Amino acid sequence: MRKLKLITALVFCVTAAAAAALAEEKKEGKSLKVVLDELLPGMGAEQGYEGPQQQWQEICFQAGAPGNEARRAEAGRLMAEKLGPQTPVRARIWLLTQLERIGREECVGAVAAALDDKDPLVRDAACRALANNPAPDAGAKLRAKLAATADNKLKIALANALGFRAEPASASVLGKELQDPDTAVAAAAASALGKIATSEAAAELRRAPVNIEGEFRLRFLDACLRCADRLLREGSAAEAGKIYAGIARHAPPNEPIRLAIMQGRLNAASDQAPAIILEVLAGSDAGTAEVALGHLAKLKGEAIRSLAEGLPKLSPIAQVALLNALGWRRDAAALPGVRVVLLKSPDEKVEIAALRALGGVGDASVVPLLVELMFAGGRTGGAARESLDRLFAQGADEKLAAMMKAAKDPGQRGQLIEVLDRRRAEVAVPALLEEALGPDEGIRRRAMAALGRLAAARDVAGMLKAMAKTQDAGEREEIERAVLAVASRVPDEAKQAEPVLAVYRAASEAEKNALLPLLGRIGGADALDLARAALASADPARCEAGVRALCNWPDADAAADLLKLAESAKDQSQRVRALRAFVRVGSLRDDRPNEERLGLLKRAMPLAGRNEDRAWILERAAAIRSVDTLRFVVGYLDNPELAQQACRTIVELAHHRDLREPNKAEFTKALDRVIQVAKDNGLVQRAKNYRAGR
Numbered sequence: 001m002r003k004l005k006l007i008t009a010l011v012f013c014v015t016a017a018a019a020a021a022l023a024e025e026k027k028e029g030k031s032l033k034v035v036l037d038e039l040l041p042g043m044g045a046e047q048g049y050e051g052p053q054q055q056w057q058e059i060c061f062q063a064g065a066p067g068n069e070a071r072r073a074e075a076g077r078l079m080a081e082k083l084g085p086q087t088p089v090r091a092r093i094w095l096l097t098q099l100e101r102i103g104r105e106e107c108v109g110a111v112a113a114a115l116d117d118k119d120p121l122v123r124d125a126a127c128r129a130l131a132n133n134p135a136p137d138a139g140a141k142l143r144a145k146l147a148a149t150a151d152n153k154l155k156i157a158l159a160n161a162l163g164f165r166a167e168p169a170s171a172s173v174l175g176k177e178l179q180d181p182d183t184a185v186a187a188a189a190a191s192a193l194g195k196i197a198t199s200e201a202a203a204e205l206r207r208a209p210v211n212i213e214g215e216f217r218l219r220f221l222d223a224c225l226r227c228a229d230r231l232l233r234e235g236s237a238a239e240a241g242k243i244y245a246g247i248a249r250h251a252p253p254n255e256p257i258r259l260a261i262m263q264g265r266l267n268a269a270s271d272q273a274p275a276i277i278l279e280v281l282a283g284s285d286a287g288t289a290e291v292a293l294g295h296l297a298k299l300k301g302e303a304i305r306s307l308a309e310g311l312p313k314l315s316p317i318a319q320v321a322l323l324n325a326l327g328w329r330r331d332a333a334a335l336p337g338v339r340v341v342l343l344k345s346p347d348e349k350v351e352i353a354a355l356r357a358l359g360g361v362g363d364a365s366v367v368p369l370l371v372e373l374m375f376a377g378g379r380t381g382g383a384a385r386e387s388l389d390r391l392f393a394q395g396a397d398e399k400l401a402a403m404m405k406a407a408k409d410p411g412q413r414g415q416l417i418e419v420l421d422r423r424r425a426e427v428a429v430p431a432l433l434e435e436a437l438g439p440d441e442g443i444r445r446r447a448m449a450a451l452g453r454l455a456a457a458r459d460v461a462g463m464l465k466a467m468a469k470t471q472d473a474g475e476r477e478e479i480e481r482a483v484l485a486v487a488s489r490v491p492d493e494a495k496q497a498e499p500v501l502a503v504y505r506a507a508s509e510a511e512k513n514a515l516l517p518l519l520g521r522i523g524g525a526d527a528l529d530l531a532r533a534a535l536a537s538a539d540p541a542r543c544e545a546g547v548r549a550l551c552n553w554p555d556a557d558a559a560a561d562l563l564k565l566a567e568s569a570k571d572q573s574q575r576v577r578a579l580r581a582f583v584r585v586g587s588l589r590d591d592r593p594n595e596e597r598l599g600l601l602k603r604a605m606p607l608a609g610r611n612e613d614r615a616w617i618l619e620r621a622a623a624i625r626s627v628d629t630l631r632f633v634v635g636y637l638d639n640p641e642l643a644q645q646a647c648r649t650i651v652e653l654a655h656h657r658d659l660r661e662p663n664k665a666e667f668t669k670a671l672d673r674v675i676q677v678a679k680d681n682g683l684v685q686r687a688k689n690y691r692a693g694r
Contacts, residue, residue, distance in 0.1 A: 032071070035059065036078050043095075044088025053094050064102035076103050080110035083126075089119050096125035105135035112141035115154070124157060131161035139165050143173045155180070156188040163192025171196055175204025178220075187219035194223025197230040202243055221247050221257050225264065232268050241268035262288040266295045273299060274306035281318040289318075293325040301333050308337025308361075312344070319345070320353040327357035332393075334361040352383040359387030364395035371403055374419075375412055388419050397425035405431050414446050421450035429455050436466040444470075445478060452482030457490055460499035467518075468511060480518045487522050497524040504530070513545040520549030528557060535565070547574050551581040556592065559585050559600060566607050579607055580616060587620040594626040602632065615645040622652040627663045629653060634670050637677055647678040647687075654690040667691075 030038075035056075042052030063072040079095040080103075087095070096114065099107050111133070114126035130138045139162065146158040159177060162170040170192070177189035190208070193201040205224050228243035244265035251258035262280065266273050273295060280292040296307070308326060311319050319341060326334045338361055342354035355373065358366050370391070373384035388400070397420070404416035417435065420428040432454065435447035444466065451463055460483055467479040487496040497519055504515045516534055519527035527549070534546025550558050550565060562582035569575045586600030601617050601624070608614045618636060621629050630653055636646040650670050654660050660667045671691040678684050 032059070032074055033078055036075075036082070040082060040087065040091055044091035049090060056094070057098060060098040060102055072102050073104065073106050076106045079103075080107035083110045083114050085117075089122060092117070092119075092122050093125045096122065096129045100125070100129040100132045103129055103133050105133075105137060108133060108135050108137045108141060111138075112145065115141075115145050115149075120153070123154060127154070127157045127161050131164045139167045139170065143170055146177070147173050152180075152182045152185050155182075155185045159185070159188035159192045163188075163195040166195045166197075168196060168198045168200055171198060171200040171204050174201075175207060178204065178208040183214060183216040187216045190216065190220040190223040192223075194219075194226035197227045199231065199236070199239065202227040202231065202239070206243070206246060217250060217252075218257065221251055221261070225257065225260055228264055228268070232264065237268045237270060241265065241272075244268055258285075259287050259291050262291045263295070266292065267298075271303070274303050274310065277307060278310040278313065281314055281322060289321065293321060296325050296329045299329075300331055304329065304331040305333040305337065308334035309340075311337050311341045316345075316347045316350050319347075319350045323350070323353035323357040327353075327360035330360040330392075332361055332363055335363065335366070338362075339366070348379065352379055355380060355383035355387050357387075359390030362387065362391050363393040364399050366391070366393075367396055367399045368403070371400070371416070374415065385415075385419065389422050397423060397427045400425065401428040401431045404428070405434070410440050410443055413443055417443070417446045417450055421453060424454060426454050426456075429459055433459065433462040433466075436463065437469065441472075441475065445475060448475075448479055448482045452485040455482075455486045457486065457499045460486055461503050464500070464503050464515070468514065476514075480521060483518060484521045494524065497522040497527050501526060509539075509542070513541050516545040517548040517552055520552035521554065523554045523557065525557075528553075528561075531558070532561065535561075544574075547577065551577045553581065553585055556585045556588055556590065563600075563603065566604070575607075576610070576613065579604060579613060583613075583617050583620050587623045589623055594624050595628065597624050598626065598629055598632060611641045614642055618642060618645045618649050622649045625653065625656055625659050627659070627666060630663070630666060630670060634673070637673050643677050644679060647674045647680075647683060650674050651683055651686050651690065654687070660690060661693075 039052040039056050043049055043056065045052075060075055062068065063075045076099060079099055082095055083092055092114070096111065099111060103111065108130070111126050111129045115123055115130075117123050117126065127142075130142050142158055142161050142165070146155060146162065149155060149158070155177065159174060162174060174189045174192050174196075178186050178193075180186045180189070186208075190205065193205055202224070205220065205227060208220060224243050224247045228240040228247075231237075231243070232240040244261055248258075248261050248265060251261050266276060269276050277292040277295065280288050283289070296304070299307070304326070307322065311322060314322065323338065323341070326338060334357070338354050338357045342351060342358070345351055345354065355370070358370065362370075367388070370384045370388050374381050374388065376384075400416060400420055400423070404413055404420065407413040407416060413435070417432065420432070429451065432447045432451050435443050436451060438444055438447075448463065448466060451459065455463060463479060463483050463486070467476055467483075470476055470479070483500065487499060490496045490498075500515060500519055500522060504512055504519065507515060513534075516530060520531060531546045531549040531553075534542050534549065537543050537546070547565065547569070550561055553562070559582060562578045562585065565578035566575050566582055569578060583601060583604050586604065587597055598621070601621055604617055605614065608617060614636075618633055621633055630650065633646050633649045633653075636642040637650075639646070651674060654667050654671060668691055671687045674687040675684055675691075678687065
């Protein structure tokens with residue numbers, strides 16, 4: 001923005017100066033010719049030439065503005081008349097500089113004549129003026145001069161000017177300069193032809209000498225590349241392909257231009273791209289091989305099939321590279337060729353690459369082969385397992401589920417369950433439900449873990465059948481966690497317990513007692529009512545189920561019930577469990593204010609009969625980020641049994657800068673105490689860092 005303002009100001013100043021000069025001219029009644037005659041001597045003077053030059057430039061600037069065509073043409077004619085040797089060199093150069101900006105057909109002849117000026121600076125200025133002159137005759141004059149001159153420096157300037165104009169008519173005259181023994185001239189001509197970039201320019205480049213070396217070679221290749229790229233964009237792929245192929249053999253290895261030629265050659269190749277890629281991969285140029293492999297993203301169908309069928313002709317290293325690229329391309333057309341290499345190659349690296357490629361190009365038919373190799377183990381087994389995880393072919397999940405059901409060996413069945421789990425194969429849920437009811441404990445647990453990630457609410461009843469059959473507390477815990485994971489995926493939180501409640505309502509009393517703790521994990525108003533009713537039951541088993549449900553509760557909705565249980569339960573174990581659950585839910589971070597959450601912990605402390613429970617309260621206090629929590633915890637630094645936990649909680653609170661900084665004085669005092677009391681060196685160092693403001 002600052003640069004734009006500066007440019008705007010500069011344009012305004014120049015425009016204003018030009019307007020002032022024009023006004024002065026009109027005021028004195030002078031013609032443009034008179035003004036130029038008066039200023040011209042000063043423009044060529046040895047000293048003080050800046051003023052006259054600037055005044056004339058301002059007049060030319062105004063004349064070149066839109067709507068001033070007649071005045072522009074008059075200024076152009078007047079300057080053209082002054083380009084002869086009668087005008088000082090400095091002035092001639094300045095006039096040519098103005099003609100470079102505003103000159104048109106009225107000055108072409110005079111400027112072209114200046115190409116023969118004795119002074120090289122004048123010749124150079126004339127060349128630039130013709131390069132920027134939009135009149136067609138300006139290009140013709142440049143071409144004529146290029147054909148006639150023997151001055152190599154001027155030839156280079158003329159070639160550059162013709163390249164800047166990029167007129168198709170210049171191709172033939174520039175083509176002749178490609179034969180010039182001076183490689184600088186030939187290079188300039190080649191660059192100019194590259195800027196013209198037409199079929200005619202390409203034809204001239206193709207007639208260039210084959211023995212191209214040094215700077216000329218690079219300029220020549222760049223020009224050919226430009227021509228081919230333009231032809232390709234315009235739809236002439238066949239002609240572009242001939243250019244790419246013709247210059248490919250001249251390109252230096254591992255140079256950017258060689259890679260660009262290869263990319264262009266492939267883009268133009270169409271049906272021949274697979275053959276080119278295979279040819280490149282059979283060579284030793286790593287750079288072009290990488291470009292060739294990257295081109296696979298643009299190929300499909302028959303082209304991919306041709307590439308895969310060419311795999312056996314390549315070296316093992318090239319086979320691995322192509323197999324990796326085919327795998328990521330994920331086009332099933334490559335499957336036959338990849339399968340052939342997998343079955344016939346004796347090279348383990350090639351075999352592993354082919355196995356991994358099957359994960360991208362395979363269909364359901366490769367599942368049995370991959371499963372067999374996975375069971376075999378080793379490096380190939382690992383690659384087969386990776387492919388099974390990546391194989392997204394239709395019907396693959398169904399085939400894996402069927403193989404899992406049919407597997408006799410528990411270890412193999414377990415491996416297939418894990419594959420189905422990683423694939424998130426929901427189609428396998430019915431088979432997994434059967435496995436969850438089977439006789440093998442290890443398989444049951446693997447199946448249930450997978451169901452926790454794959455099953456839906458409709459499958460909960462089947463999962464609960466497995467829970468009803470087991471007597472193992474650890475397995476029951478795993479089933480509850482799996483069901484909880486399924487329930488948590490129900491979008492409406494109020495309905496997350498409904499799949500379990502549906503089973504609960506139809507269950508026997510003993511089954512209800514088993515299901516109630518699970519309902520406690522899920523939570524919800526209906527489940528809370530059932531837990532409260534169970535607590536009031538005279539049946540000890542029923543009451544214990546209610547206690548377990550409340551102690552499993554996921555949120556603070558059961559806080560009041562847990563506090564009451566911690567205060568009044570006749571069983572010591574129930575009181576302890578209720579207290580710890582009360583502390584857990586009471587300190588949970590939710591929308592309750594910190595004061596309310598801290599108040600619950602303060603109410604819990606007098607109920608804690610054991611130091612481990614008091615320490616639990618202090619540990620959970622770290623979740624309540626307030627200065628009142630700090631004050632509460634600091635009071636326990638003098639208790640030898642609880643001081644270390646108090647130190648840990650204070651440091652955790654101090655970790656939060658947004659809490660520590662506004663209450664710096666209190667935290668500094670508390671951290672000083674921690675540094676004195678704490679026995680953990682790491683904790684002491686953290687306290688020192690926070691005290692120092694770090």
